[in-house]
Amino acid sequence: MDPYVIVGAGLAGAKAAETLRAEGFDGPVVLISDEDELPYERPPLSKGYLLGKDPREGAAVHPAEWYDQQSVELRLGSPVSAIHPAEHEVELAGGERIRYGKLLLATGSLVRPLDVPGGDRARTLRKLPDADALKEALQRGGRIVVIGGGWIGLEVTAAAREYGAEVTLIEALAQPLARVLGEELGAVFADLHRAHGVDVRLNSGVKEITADGVVLPDGSTLPADLVLAGVGIRPDTRLAADAGLAVDNGVLVDTALRTSDADIFAAGDVANVATPQFGRIRVEHWANALNGGPAAAKSMLGQDITYDRVPYFFSDQYDLGLEYSGWAPPGSYDRVVIRGDLGGREFVAFWLSGGRVLAGMNVNVWDVTDPIQDLVRRGTPVDPGRLADPSVPLNEV
Numbered sequence: 001m002d003p004y005v006i007v008g009a010g011l012a013g014a015k016a017a018e019t020l021r022a023e024g025f026d027g028p029v030v031l032i033s034d035e036d037e038l039p040y041e042r043p044p045l046s047k048g049y050l051l052g053k054d055p056r057e058g059a060a061v062h063p064a065e066w067y068d069q070q071s072v073e074l075r076l077g078s079p080v081s082a083i084h085p086a087e088h089e090v091e092l093a094g095g096e097r098i099r100y101g102k103l104l105l106a107t108g109s110l111v112r113p114l115d116v117p118g119g120d121r122a123r124t125l126r127k128l129p130d131a132d133a134l135k136e137a138l139q140r141g142g143r144i145v146v147i148g149g150g151w152i153g154l155e156v157t158a159a160a161r162e163y164g165a166e167v168t169l170i171e172a173l174a175q176p177l178a179r180v181l182g183e184e185l186g187a188v189f190a191d192l193h194r195a196h197g198v199d200v201r202l203n204s205g206v207k208e209i210t211a212d213g214v215v216l217p218d219g220s221t222l223p224a225d226l227v228l229a230g231v232g233i234r235p236d237t238r239l240a241a242d243a244g245l246a247v248d249n250g251v252l253v254d255t256a257l258r259t260s261d262a263d264i265f266a267a268g269d270v271a272n273v274a275t276p277q278f279g280r281i282r283v284e285h286w287a288n289a290l291n292g293g294p295a296a297a298k299s300m301l302g303q304d305i306t307y308d309r310v311p312y313f314f315s316d317q318y319d320l321g322l323e324y325s326g327w328a329p330p331g332s333y334d335r336v337v338i339r340g341d342l343g344g345r346e347f348v349a350f351w352l353s354g355g356r357v358l359a360g361m362n363v364n365v366w367d368v369t370d371p372i373q374d375l376v377r378r379g380t381p382v383d384p385g386r387l388a389d390p391s392v393p394l395n396e397v
Contacts, residue, residue, distance in 0.1 A: 001027040002099045003073075004300060005090055007080050007239065008106035009033030011041050011286065012268030014061040015293035016104055016300075021070045023301055029072045030098060032090070034079040037128050038064055043286050045131040046155040047316055051162060052135065059128065083243040085261050102263050102300040105240055105251055106293060109233035109269040109284060114147060118209035122229035125152055134228070138163040142225035145169075145214045147206055149176030151315055153230035154189060158317040161196050168199040168222055170206060170214070179330060181361070185349055188363070189317070192345065196318055233284060235270045248272060250282040256305045257296040265300055267292035276308050277379065278327045285313035310373045320345055323369050326359025326376040333358055339388050340365060348372070348394075355381030371395045 004020060006013045009031050017031045033039065040059040048054030067074040075092075082091040089097045111124045125134055134156070138144075141164045146157045149171030160167045173179070175186030176193075190200050208215040213224035235250040246252040246260040250272030257265045257273065268289040272282040291309050299305040314323045328351035340347030346364040350357050350372075356379055360372035371394035375382065386392045 002088065002101035003028035003030045004102045004104070005030045005032065005098060005100035006104045006106060007032050007083075007090060008104075008108055008268070008270075009035070009039040009074065009076070010106060010108050010268065010289060011039070011061055012108075012289035012293035012296075013104065013106035014039035015290060016106065016267065016297040017072045018062070018070070019294040019297035020301070021072070023298060023303075025301060027101070029070075030075060030100075031067070031072055032075045032078050032080055032092075032098075034077070035127065036077045038062070038076075039074075040128055041286065042126075043314075045128065046125060046152055046159070050125075050131055050135050050138070050156070050159045052139075056128075056132075080239060083239050083264075085243055085245075085264065088263065100263075102265065104293075104296050104300060105259070105264065105266040105270060106268045106289075106296075107236040107239060107270045110236050112232045112234055114206070114209070114229040114231055116206050116208055119229065121209040121211075122147065122227040124229055125156060126233070137226050138165060140225070141165045143168075143213075143223055144226045144228065145222050145224040146228050146230065147214070148230035148232070149173070149186075149189070149200075149202075150180075150230055150232065151177070151313075153228070154193065154317055155315060156228055156230065157193055157198055158196070161193075161198060162318070165226075167197075168201060168214075168224075169193060170201045170204045172203070172205055174203055176200075176202075181349075182330070182333075182336060182351075184336060185361070188342065188345060192317060192320055233269070235272075235282065237270060240266070240270070252280075255307055256299045257292065257307055258299065265296045267296035271296075273307055276306065277377070278311075281311070281327055283311045283327075285311065287312040310376050312369070312373075320364060322361055322363045324359065324361040325369055325373045326351070326357070328353075328359035335384065337384050337388050339390055350375075350387055352382075352384065355384070357382060357387075368394055 039061045044059040079093040081093045111126045144160045144165045145168045175183045176189045177186045214222040237247045240251045241247045251266040295307045333351040335352045337350040348362045351359045357375040
């Protein structure tokens with residue numbers, strides 16, 4: 001029997017391998033990684049591990065012995081150079097070819113480079129060794145410039161302040177997270193970081209990175225002992241595109257996570273999924289890898305799968321914790337409803353279109369994810385007044 005091969009040994013790939021065995025598949029399973037690390041989860045890299053609160057091995061999806069116990073052939077440090085769909089083969093960088101019966105692409109994303117002179121001087125945070133190096137640097141304190149006010153930039157900024165570093169945050173838009181949350185909610189995070197001593201520079205940019213620091217558009221220089229760029233990621237579609245699979249902002253897959261080739265599937269960051277509720281979307285967060293990998297594995301086994309999870313992510317910054325459920329890209333909503341104390345950073349925000357809840361974010365309010373996701377799934381108009389009223393239980397809105 002030809003192996004079921006998984007290219008990409010992050011959370012999605014490792015959970016897919018786990019699910020193949022849990023669902024009774026007893027054929028060969030090969031899990032291929034271009035990294036030398038055991039498959040690991042990424043949230044600790046900018047959260048618990050970076051802060052020194054969680055052990056390095058805590059990021060691992062499974063302990064080392066699990067792969068032998070489950071007869072999963074784990075190929076570490078083995079970059080894949082090509083996929084040959086006609087031959088049902090995966091080619092490794094050294095020329096070795098591995099046949100597959102079914103193939104899962106879980107290749108994740110690549111860090112977007114900082115496209116300015118000297119941009120390669122800036123550190124990035126995507127892999128476990130990046131977190132090792134960044135953690136060591138943050139422990140020395142000093143002056144740190146973070147470029148990009150997205151989730152990674154804000155979480156690293158919070159970690160740097162907790163280590164006692166002096167931090168300047170540079171964001172090109174009017175507020176952090178404006179593309180995700182809009183300016184009103186983005187302002188909450190700008191104020192949060194200012195309250196913790198961060199010099200937040202909005203509507204700002206970078207001209208150059210030098211040995212002395214960050215050169216701003218006006219020619220002035222921000223001295224920096226460390227510069228971190230968090231300007232986004234892009235799906236790693238090279239293998240899929242070279243193999244002739246349909247690609248457009250990710251690998252295009254159907255509701256069962258099948259690509260344009262019936263024997264090739266995709267999950268996690270790289271998969272652009274045709275969902276029943278949200279249309280075609282690509283989600284870059286932990287929960288999508290956690291749930292997408294198992295769904296793809298079941299689909300590979302011939303089970304009738306419809307991948308319709310409500311997108312979900314979480315973040316921790318200082319004493320603020322949040323969970324976000326749903327899908328509300330810019331331009332998709334016409335109203336934001338706040339339930340609770342926005343200024344006190346203890347609230348739930350809802351993004352609405354025509355009275356329908358597209359997404360909800362609970363900030364320092366807990367045990368409401370299920371009713372928020374129910375509101376999103378339901379897709380029927382709600383009364384904004386009742387939605388905003390904390391005395392009305394969410395499951396009664």
